[in-house]
Amino acid sequence: MNVYFDNAATTPLANEAIEAMNDVMKNCYGNPSSVHVHGRKAKAHIERSRKSIAQHFNVPSSSIYFTSGGTEADNIAIRQTVEMFSVRHIITSKLEHHAVLHTAEELAEKGLTTISYVHHNGLGQIDMSHLEELLSSMPHALVSLMHANNEIGTRISLREIGNLCQKHHAIFHSDTVQTIGHYRLDLSATPVDMVVCSAHKIHGPKGVGFLYLKPGITLHPLITGGAQEKNLRAGTENIYGIVGMSTAIDLAYHHLTEHEKHIRDIRNYMKSQLIQHIPDVSFHGDSSDDGLYTLLNVSFPPLIERDMFLLKLDILGISASAGSACSSGSQIISHVLKAIESDEKRPAIRFSFSRYNTYDDVDKAISVLNKLYQNRIN
Ligand SMILES: Cc1ncc(COP(=O)(O)O)c(C=O)c1O
Structure with missing residues (x-):
């Protein structure tokens, strides 16, 4: 079986989650x-889960809304905030998820x-003075900036950006x-209005995932047809x-x-081994200890054809990702790597790690x- 280094795309299920x-x-x-x-028993499972999740983030259970995942939660947050609060301006970055x-x-x-x-x-670090400039010229905007980039691992300070948003009466997702x-996240003590989980x-x-809405924020549903999730999201719940x-969240935070x-x-270890063994290797985004510790986006010397790199790794037993979409058999450079003006001739591979990876996997x-x-298998 291949070594699995694509944990930013998805992770293996924990046995405890399967059993539950x-x-x-x-x-x-x-x-x-x-x-x-029968119904009350099912409802109790949902509400116990909501309470347990909310406790990890130090927020009331009523601020957690279950969704089908991160994409839906992002969609509800953005679309419904624009509708509900008549937002006329969105401030975001070219590095966000689609x-x-x-x-x-x-x-x-x-x-x-x-x-x-x-x-x-x-x-991929945000220019704070430009953000302030934008916020000053567009009060009451919706700001959407990701906590850590899924391709290059660069992180933002929720506190710093949240404080700036509050100063300019912007909504912060x-x-x-x-x-x-x-990472531990005390949402009661963090100036952020909406966050999402997958x-x-x-x-x-x-x-499955959830949307957190700061207490006091109410949104109209994106999906209609039932009163589930306090009227925010219709449809029988994925119990x-x-x-x-x-x-999974309990396990993550109990053993963080x-x-x-x-x-x-x-x-x-992977980073040091790459530097030691591959001449002229470099890294995209924040590969320091401040960056997201679960991934490494590696820029390789252009000796191996970019389009074939991932396929060769796969054949030789390594599942990783190029952080790009495959179209008609060739890799299209990702919007994030384009935005940071990475050298398109150099193959970029994202290795992303989980607690189930070992030093042997890296070797x-x-x-x-x-x-x-x-x-130089070309
Ligand atoms: C940063 C980010 N946002 C949103 C998503 C989408 O989450 P989901 O797969 O649960 O829809 C992903 C997953 O690729 C992601 O990495």
């Missing part, structure tokens, strides 16, 4: 909206808002998909998914210190890369 979901699948089939005992960028672009195409992209440097479960990025199931996500140390050590990857570069 299995139990619900076998023993709880009621509709949570039903008033009888769940944010395509949503904002569509709203702008429809003439509902305009968009400004805040400047950033070559590492942050895509926290890559940081929830990896369970499958932290060893939970696919197809197993919600229980699996809650179990040991998981973080292990993943950081693996990532830093295997380095040996494969050594082979590729020594033989």
